[in-house]
Amino acid sequence: MIFETGPLNKRTASVHYLERLYDFWKEAPNLMEVNSLLWASMNWPRFWAAQILLITLMFM
Numbered sequence: 001m002i003f004e005t006g007p008l009n010k011r012t013a014s015v016h017y018l019e020r021l022y023d024f025w026k027e028a029p030n031l032m033e034v035n036s037l038l039w040a041s042m043n044w045p046r047f048w049a050a051q052i053l054l055i056t057l058m059f060m
Contacts, residue, residue, distance in 0.1 A: 021035070
């Protein structure tokens with residue numbers, strides 16, 4: 001089961017990134033600006049808290 005976790009996480013993260021990229025695409029004209037807007041708006045403490053929680057739950 002653990003061998004499937006890595007590829008699954010990569011796929012879900014990619015889909016989530018593309019969904020958010022599409023939302024920001026409406027505000028900016030080109031891909032570089034969209035990407036920089038996306039990274040600037042990222043709530044990093046919340047992101048890391050979610051990652052730590054998921055890793056902890058995965059190893060329980």
